[in-house]
Amino acid sequence: MKIKRSSYFLILLLVLLLLAIVLSFRMKSFEAKLLPLAFAGVTSVLIAIQLGRELTAKTEDAGKTAITTAGSYEVERGSISQLLIVVAWLVGLLVSIWLFGFYLSISAFIIAYMILHGSRWLETIIATISVLALMYGVFGRLLGLPMYLGLIFNMLGYY
């Protein structure tokens, strides 16, 4: 019996739901635990049924280039390596923002992404300056949003 990727997802969800059920039981107030227990319980049963169906299903999923319609748009499944590269970009941006703040990180992200994907320097600089102007003008000045400067700059005394 081959376990599909979707089954691993369901197993993970089931573990999370069982944790939710245990935590709900520990709540002192009946009112507080009523709906969490009800939904966690019912959803666990549904997941178990779906898991049972998938594990006992005879046909395999469609191949790597299958088109699936999900939500609001059609998705062509790309390779795992392509996905990992994009995820790496996002995680890199997240870590960079945490360390160096929005201004530096977003500028570096846009420049690096566009240049590495074949953009010319002029359009890269225009795009970067436009986004920075939007960040400063709209978020910073208009909305008065205190832009996060990053852990490194906070440690150096900039707030």
Place this chain on the structure above:
Amino acid sequence: MLEQLAQGYLGMFHNLSTLGFWWWLLAGIVVGLILGVIPGIGGMTFIPLFLPFALYLEPLDALTFIIALSSTTSAGGAITAVLAGVPGESANIATMIDGYPMTKKGQGSRALGAALGGSSFGSILAGLAAAAMIPLVLPMIMAVRSADMVFVVMVGLTFIAALSSGSTLKGLISAGMGVLVAFVGYDFGTLTERFMFGSNYLYDGIPTIPVALGLMALPPMIDLAMGGGTIARVREEVTELRQVWEGYKDVFRHWKLSVRCSLIGYIIGIIPGIGSGTAIWVTYAHAKQSSKTPEKFGTGMVEGVIAPQCAADAKEAGSLLTTMALGLPGSAMYAIILMGFYMVNVVPGPSMLTEHLDLTLTLEYVIILASIIGEIGICFTLAPQMAKLAYVPARIMVPIVISLVFLGAYASNSRIEDVLTMVIFAGLGLAMIRLGYNRAAFIIGFILGGELEHYLRLGIATGGAFFFMRPISIGLIALGIAVLAYEPIKGILAKRRAKLA
């Protein structure tokens, strides 16, 4: 009731006389058309980005912008569907089937006019129908009590799970998970910490904007980044405005089809859970079946362009009425729009047809006005220029939109942790798409989970343990069971017929 209606219309005219209203209407139209033209990004990407700004605006201005934006994206998407063979929105897929062949035959201008004319016809007819239905719907809404609202929400979630794309079971799982996530945080009613794990960050629950951005806005960008290039690759030039006008006239030449498809789209929009996908295919199939030359559909029939566009836009007016009157969004887009309502402290529900009737009427007329100004006015003259936006390379679009999404997640509460929350839910969103789970059901469950608990507590407080023993509640419970039982019973009957055959 007549007095209430009269006051509502007076309030609506007052709203329409403010400069702010027209400014935000125009802004929403322009942004909606641009987003619709660019494949891969649409209202669901942009509206969550706009929500932090909505906090600083008057409710009327913010909601006018959001509704104008959402109601014009389909028309914008029709431009690239017809001219470039790439649907700007999923609601334009059926339009492309006959629209693009028309362009290849040299009738692109006419196809464009038919698509835009169909959009505006559907919007105007359905908007007027929705406004006219309000007096009929009002007594029904007034009869609904807090106890009944529990089952309105439950049945709504059931509809969404059962009727949306994908399996019912997966839809229910998504909805259940969404509701559970809504319970995270400090419960003020019982002074209990729920699923907080000692974290102060989760005190107010998981924040809605990062969830919306992560689940709905980031996955399309990830897919675009993986695909690369430009979405639209073939350019077809359209210059004949006279032919665009001929296309508009085609909508009236086929007026019976236009009316029927608009009404079908409107009715589908009212029912929660049935999205634009169903509306466009039902009406496309109807146009084909009712045509004298059905075999020519797919080769460039103007009816094949008019029918789905009428339905796609008419659906908006129906979905908006259900969202405002019951607080029940019919699709992922309207779940995001519902978030917008909460952000500006306007709580959808029965009060929208009583205390806020002026706002409800105004927003329904926003759909009509957006159609007249955007689809007839702007698109008629600027459609060929707007189509060029579809050729913006992914290498430019992706980093800019991702940067704005990260900013938007931070902007909602000025907390860097929200950016991490957004990325986590982006991972969940991507997994849900790949594995065929309904993101709309999740997000609707997430938004309505808190409301469900609130109504349940009110219902028990006023009606006791048997609060559901009311005709409306029992009727709704029966409806929910019927919806859930439909597919399994259909499967059993089909197997029996197969055995007998």
